[in-house]
Amino acid sequence: SAVISQKPSRDICQRGTSLTIQCQVDSQVTMMFWYRQQPGQSLTLIATANQGSEATYESGFVIDKFPISRPNLTFSTLTVSNMSPEDSSIYLCSVARTGAGYTFGSGTRLTVV
Amino acid sequence: SQQGEEDPQALSIQEGENATMNCSYKTSINNLQWYRQNSGRGLVHLILIRSNEREKHSGRLRVTLDTSKKSSSLLITASRAADTASYFCALLSQGGSEKLVFGKGMKLTVNP
Numbered sequence: 275s276a277v278i279s280q281k282p283s284r285d286i287c288q289r290g291t292s293l294t295i296q297c298q299v300d301s302q303v304t305m306m307f308w309y310r311q312q313p314g315q316s317l318t319l320i321a322t323a324n325q326g327s328e329a330t331y332e333s334g335f336v337i338d339k340f341p342i343s344r345p346n347l348t349f350s351t352l353t354v355s356n357m358s359p360e361d362s363s364i365y366l367c368s369v370a371r372t373g374a375g376y377t378f379g380s381g382t383r384l385t386v387v
Numbered sequence: 388s389q390q391g392e393e394d395p396q397a398l399s400i401q402e403g404e405n406a407t408m409n410c411s412y413k414t415s416i417n418n419l420q421w422y423r424q425n426s427g428r429g430l431v432h433l434i435l436i437r438s439n440e441r442e443k444h445s446g447r448l449r450v451t452l453d454t455s456k457k458s459s460s461l462l463i464t465a466s467r468a469a470d471t472a473s474y475f476c477a478l479l480s481q482g483g484s485e486k487l488v489f490g491k492g493m494k495l496t497v498n499p
Contacts, residue, residue, distance in 0.1 A: 279427075280429075305431040305485055315394060316390075319428075366429060370485050375420050375432030 276301050276369050279380030287374050290376045294353045308340070311364040317325035323350045328344075349370035357386045360375055363368070391419070391459075391476040391490035399496040406463040408493050410476030417479045419452060420487070421461050424473045431462075433474075438481075449490075468499045 277300045292369050297306065306326055320340055321329040329342040343351045354361050362385050368378045380382040400406055421433040429448065430452040436443050436452045436459065443450050449462040463470055476490045 296454075307487070309489075316491045319486055319488070322486065367429075367456075368487075370487075373435070375422075376437045376487055377432065378430040380429040 276303065276306055276371060276377045277378055278308050278367060278369065280382060282382055283380060284383040285385070287384065289377050289386055291357055292355045293351055293384060294351050295349050295365050297349070297369070299348045299369055304347070304351045305370065306344065307368045307370075308342065308350075308352045309366045309368065311366065311381075313363070317366065320352070324350065334337065357384075359362045359386045362386045364384040390488055390489050391478050393474070393476055393490045393493040395493060396491070397494045397496075399498065400466055400497050402466060402468055404497075406466050406468055406495055407468070408458045408461045408476075408495070410429050410461070410490055411451060412459075412476075412478055414478065415481045416454070417481050419449070420477045420479070421448075421450060421459075422475045422477060422489075424492075426472075430475070445481065455469075463469075463495075464465055466495075466497045471495060471497045 279298045308320040310320050311317045319332050320335045321331040323329045323342045323344040325344045325347050341353045365382045366378050369375045370376050389412045394409045416438050418437045420435045423432040424430045434445050434450050436450050445463045452459045473492045473494050475492045477487045
């Protein structure tokens with residue numbers, strides 16, 4: 275099964291700045307998914323990252339706020355731009371394993387002050 | 388809404404007891420999955436049940452699916468303190484999408 279290395283594991287950032295989160299997968303995958311988990315809440319899908327094309331964003335999420343890169347089949351980044359305290363969340367990347375559920379990165383706990 | 392909804396939202400039991408969590412949903416699904424999350428960390432996949440399956444087992448876990456009632460249940464037998472976590476059901480809808488939609492989750496506390 276795929277193993278995902280996600281970093282940073284946590285960060286405290288000043289409002290107005292940006293943070294880039296990286297996910298490295300140990301095997302090639304077509305799609306990678308980025309989720310946000312606000313405090314005490316469930317996971318909400320931000321976007322689907324496809325290699326070689328622009329990411330597909332879910333309702334309520336826009337590219338200017340959450341730009342995503344997918345330069346190859348094993349790597350993706352999510353940037354949280356112009357941060358405000360409302361962006362304080364856990365951000366997780368994941369990949370699908372055919373017929374066997376999804377594998378998640380260990381998450382990035384972001385606090386915006 | 389495609390989101391599943393777990394019931395109860397919180398459950399507290401003693402070690403050795405069984406824990407049952409339910410998930411109801413409204414859409415047609417390809418499969419339904421259960422995940423565990425410890426203390427806000429990454430999610431761990433527990434079990435996947437396809438729409439044409441009715442029951443699956445994995446160790447101390449038993450999952451049932453009733454597509455006519457659009458509901459699933461997760462049973463953890465002989466619970467341990469280490470089972471204390473948040474549990475989520477997640478739906479993969481029919482139609483070829485690979486987007487996994489998560490329920491609101493439920494908090495299980497197993498007291499030693």
